[in-house]
Amino acid sequence: MKRRNFIKVSGAVGGGFLLSMSFPWSNDLFAKETAPQFQPSAFLKIDGQGNITFTLTKLEMGQGSGTGLPMIIADELGAAWDKLKVERAGYDKRFSRNEQGTTGGSSSIRKLWRPLRDAGAAARMMFITAAAQQMKAKTNKDYSEKDFYTQNNQVIHRPSGKKMDFGQLAGKAAKIPVPKKLTYKDTKEYQYIGKPVKNLITPNLVVGKDEYTSNFTLPNMLYAAALRCPVYQGKLKSYDDSAALKVKGVKQVVKITNVDLKNDPYVYDSVVVVADSTWAAFKGKQALKVQWEYGPNGKRNMDSVRxxxxxxxxxxxxxxxxxxxxxxxxxxADEVLEATYENPFQAHALMEPISAVARFKGTQCEVWTATQSVQYATKIAAQVLNTSEDKVKVNVLPSGGSFGRRGEDFVAEAVLISKAIGGKPVKLVWSREDELQHDQxxxxxxxxxxxxxxxxxxxxxxxxxxxxxxxxxxxxxxxxxxxxxxxxxxxxxxxxxxxxxxxxxxxxxxxxxxxxxxxxxxxxxxxxxxxxxxxxxxxxxxxxxxxxxxxxxxxxxxxxxxxxxxxxxxxxxxxxxxxxxxxxxxxxxxxxxxxxxxxxxxxxxxxxxxxxxxxxxxxxxxxxxxxxxxxxxxxxxxxxxxxxxxxxxxxxxxxxxxxxxxxxxxxxxxxxxxxxxxxxxxxxxxxxxxxxxxxxxxxxxxxxxxxxxxxxxxxxxxxxxxxxxxxxxx
Known part of the structure; x- marks a missing residue:
């Protein structure tokens, strides 16, 4: 492997330090060397004030990935925890499907453990080289890099006790050649790994600095509620929206039909009420008169399925x-034993029901939601809009639980609704009943x-x-x-x-x-x-x-x-x-x-x-x-x-x-x-x-x-x- 294909480093505005990486094994986490510099992405950034930004490529849905993953890179780097912040990554084709793809299968820590250690170790070694060079420039003496270590956002010289902040060294570190061989910290030096470090994400959610999709808003945003066909693979026959349009606050009624995504995910036929508030949209939905063609599944029940x-x-x-x-x-055999077991269908019953915000600006579509796969959500949005993926931007928000449910059907619905109403920003809100009765x-x-x-x-x-x-x-x-x-x-x-x-x-x-x-x-x-x-x-x-x-x-x-x-x-x-x-x-x-x-x-x-x-x-x-x-x-x-x-x-x-x-x-x-x-x-x-x-x-x-x-x-x-x-x- 050529080292230039392993780690890419560059200076940033204001003397900062940007580290982006790609790896030779099947799950390449970071941008490939041939790709242009980009942000946000799965790279480490340290600015001239020593502030550290870790870009999160996995959905934070209460499991703690937004804290556990940065703990790995922080320990290898020697970062001060209070100098670290987390930014969520949007979709970028330079990420592999595994590394930015689906958050699921209890795989986030397992898949990112080694790549993040590599990222932290490389940055630490480059900071130490920069510190040794800086001391030599001042004293005209050579310093062994083995005499340096990092801790709390500083490079420390053991013999003299001299401390140099990451921020002061960031510009110089950006010019250091990537080390040919990485060395890792001894586990005895870990400050964070193995410790009950407090959640980085929760405090901002509690005080409202961060938002779930449920309470995310945009200026002049409308609200949508969908009445979906109650039967899987059923079809919309007709609807009467006259009563719904009389509900105060209701602006428009549109339909979503015949969305063909090869059942991955399945999008129900629906009639959608768009209003100036969630309450008005829900009331308008209740006033709809709809006729459905249920099809073969309309004859099935648990007894027939069994x-x-x-x-x-x-x-x-x-x-x-x-x-x-x-x-x-x-x-x-001396004896043969036999038994039969049954495990039923199960619903997810999310604490935070599903919602998604979508809008158009010119030919660009932007989405805000909690999705377990920002890559697939982008693909689905582009597919139903018949446009290219580079015309779609999906912003990932934290979720109040997921458990495998937050796929992409609701993303398809939201972008189709926004398109149908002329590109206006709209929030699609699922009720608890919607989520339980149209689950996966x-x-x-x-x-x-x-x-x-x-x-x-x-x-x-x-x-x-x-x-x-x-x-x-x-x-x-x-x-x-x-x-x-x-x-x-x-x-x-x-x-x-x-x-x-x-x-x-x-x-x-x-x-x-x-x-x-x-x-x-x-x-x-x-x-x-x-x-x-x-x-x-x-x-x-x-x-x-x-x-x-x-x-x-x-x-x-x-x-x-x-x-x-x-x-x-x-x-x-x-x-x-x-x-x-x-x-x-x-x-x-x-x-x-x-x-x-x-x-x-x-x-x-x-x-x-x-x-x-x-x-x-x-x-x-x-x-x-x-x-x-x-x-x-x-x-x-x-x-x-x-x-x-x-x-x-x-x-x-x-x-x-x-x-x-x-x-x-x-x-x-x-x-x-x-x-x-x-x-x-x-x-x-x-x-x-x-x-x-x-x-x-x-x-x-x-x-x-x-x-x-x-x-x-x-x-x-x-x-x-x-x-x-x-x-x-x-």
């Missing part, structure tokens, strides 16, 4: 995985697992999955971390009755409910302790299956996760006092899952008294490599547990004639404060590169609680939500 699922489950398919000799393993839902998951038992161990594993979704999931070899010599999986897909999307922890949540429940069920039937039974199936090293780079990648991924499984299982069972004597009607349940290289194990303690379930405590252990900010990690673990417990107690999407019935928190309930269990989170100490924290605590919750219910009652419940009739049935 019949489709059961039919699909009976059809043999080409296996996704066919490892070893499964037929022989089952033929020679978590797929329905139906799963039958069979195990061949030999000498009280699982030797054969069959996994038959049916997903009501846009594609397969949960059936790959990299979804299985236990050692089963013979494996066969298959996955059938049923056409969904409404749009599908990512939901916190994606397919792992569904797949883990069945797998971890079945592992526990098998252990009990064999008279084994569920913890020890899991450990028995984790002891062997992972074998290479297939050839080539991908096969090695999957092997290494499975081995890393298997190793971390053992660590978190040991930790959580110790901290929760696994196997301790429980009162009558009380029980403990165990589960462990892996998500994006992070392992998470949980022990649930529950009681079932007079048919009423109470979750008393969740003990959680996580292994995510080096912990950047333990405060955020614990917060994400706790939030994931609450999210998953809401789904276990109240989850599911009810629909009839293709129309979702869930509409607000009265019939899409979430966990209340009085229902909160005690949560105890333990983090495994590690020097390994960091992995994600936002989603891994979601998948183990449901199977841990279901396993605890069995321990308390002797009843096996193989689905969520857990209803009173499930607990009271014989």
């Amino acid at each position: 019949k489709e699922v059961l039919a699909a489950a009976k059809k043999p398919l080409k296996p996704s995985v066919n490892l070893g000799n499964v037929s022989d393993a089952f033929a020679k 839902y978590h797929p329905y998951f139906y799963n039958t697992i069979r195990a061949a038992i030999k000498d009280k161990k699982i030797v054969g594993w069959e996994n038959n999955i049916v997903r009501v979704a846009g594609g397969k999931g949960g059936d790959a070899l990299y979804d299985i971390f236990y050692e089963f010599p013979h494996i066969k999986t298959q996955c059938a897909v049923v056409k969904p009755p409404f749009p599908m999307g990512a939901w916190r922890s994606v397919v792992v949540h569904s797949a883990s409910l069945s797998l971890e429940s079945f592992i526990d069920e098998t252990a009990h039937k064999l008279g084994k302790d569920p913890y020890k039974f899991r450990m028995e199936h984790l002891e062997a090293p992972v074998s290479l299956v297939g050839t080539g780079d991908r096969a090695n990648l999957i092997k290494n991924y499975r081995q890393l996760t298997r190793t971390r499984y053992k660590a978190v299982l040991q930790e959580v069972t110790q901290k929760a006092q696994w196997g301790k004597k429980m009162p009558k009607g009380h029980g403990q349940g165990l589960a462990v899952t892996g998500f994006s290289r992070t392992a998470c194990a949980q022990v649930a303690e529950v009681s079932v008294v007079n048919g009423a379930l109470k979750v008393h405590k969740i003990t959680c252990a996580m292994h995510l490599g080096r912990v950047i900010n333990p405060h955020f990690v614990r917060g994400q673990a706790e939030g994931g547990i609450i999210w998953a417990l809401s789904a276990l107690l109240y989850g599911g999407v009810d629909f009839e004639k293709g129309q979702v019935k869930n509409s607000n928190y009265h019939n899409n309930k979430i966990l209340r404060l009085s229902e909160m269990p005690e949560i105890e989170v333990h983090l495994i100490e590690s020097d390994e590169d960091p992995t994600g924290a936002g989603e891994p605590s979601v998948p183990p919750l449901a199977p841990a609680v279901l396993n605890a219910i069995f321990a308390a009652t002797g009843k096996r419940i193989r689905k969520i939500p857990v209803l009173n009739r499930d607990l009271n049935s014989r």
Whole structure:
């Protein structure tokens, strides 16, 4: 690799220091060397006063990326935390899709750890060279750069104690050649990494200096509310807007129809009321008279979809995985066990409903919103407007939760509305009902697992999955971390009755409910302790299956996760006092899952008294490599547990004639404060590169609680939500 392709440095106005970078591996974070200087982007900027600007390429949606990511570069650089500010990046084609693309999959810290360390280390070394040169110029003596270090925005010479501010050195540092070999700080020198540094983003949101889209405004901005077809893939037939136009404040009524984005995302046909206030737009929307053509989905309900699922489950398919000799393993088994599990559709129920602001200036379109992919939002806006991406600018704002929902359908709607009203600035506001009834839902998951038992161990594993979704999931070899010599999986897909999307922890949540429940069920039937039974199936090293780079990648991924499984299982069972004597009607349940290289194990303690379930405590252990900010990690673990417990107690999407019935928190309930269990989170100490924290605590919750219910009652419940009739049935 040529060094000129690695780091680019330049002076800035006022003696500042600009560092932009590109990297030789697949995820190039910064601008390539052939690209012109640009800002904002994923580069480090230090001005003549020593003020540091870090450009954030990921959506801040409450998970702490806007603090955790700058902590990495600040430590390697030796920055003063109070001199650092964060700016959000807009879309630029010189960013890779991975590095500025979707904020999701608990991947932000994992993907940016090494690039940001490189950026900080390079800048630090260049500042030290500049400081050594400056001292030599004044004393005519040579100084070893090994005698310098950086801390609190200063370069410090150890022997003399002389301190030089970054701001004073910025102009000179910009002229220093890029070091050919980077050196990194010893972890003992970290000031921020591993510490509970306070959130950089929250204070400005609390006092109103920063804004969510919900309270973002532009001069002369109008407001829009859309009445969407209540059925997926239904069509607008006709509408009468005469009553709506009589509502005080209503300015115009427009329609959005036949938006073809190949279902990625799906945009509903709608009639849109534009007004001078949100209230007027909502009132006008209520006054609309609309006729729809519902189409085939208008005849579907949960019972009919489930019949489709059961039919699909009976059809043999080409296996996704066919490892070893499964037929022989089952033929020679001492015993064969089988169970079926169900996980329903789930809605997101965002605390901040969706909204987006759009306007035109000449041929340019500008958008303000919270999106998990500014790149894709820009692409979608350009596509529906039939223009080039360089004519679209998307400004990213923080969001009040996202969990996989903030895709791009609402961006398409907002820009189309602005175009329809002559380019005026307009805010599209979704109500809570809009968000719940026109969501991108978590797929329905139906799963039958069979195990061949030999000498009280699982030797054969069959996994038959049916997903009501846009594609397969949960059936790959990299979804299985236990050692089963013979494996066969298959996955059938049923056409969904409404749009599908990512939901916190994606397919792992569904797949883990069945797998971890079945592992526990098998252990009990064999008279084994569920913890020890899991450990028995984790002891062997992972074998290479297939050839080539991908096969090695999957092997290494499975081995890393298997190793971390053992660590978190040991930790959580110790901290929760696994196997301790429980009162009558009380029980403990165990589960462990892996998500994006992070392992998470949980022990649930529950009681079932007079048919009423109470979750008393969740003990959680996580292994995510080096912990950047333990405060955020614990917060994400706790939030994931609450999210998953809401789904276990109240989850599911009810629909009839293709129309979702869930509409607000009265019939899409979430966990209340009085229902909160005690949560105890333990983090495994590690020097390994960091992995994600936002989603891994979601998948183990449901199977841990279901396993605890069995321990308390002797009843096996193989689905969520857990209803009173499930607990009271014989």
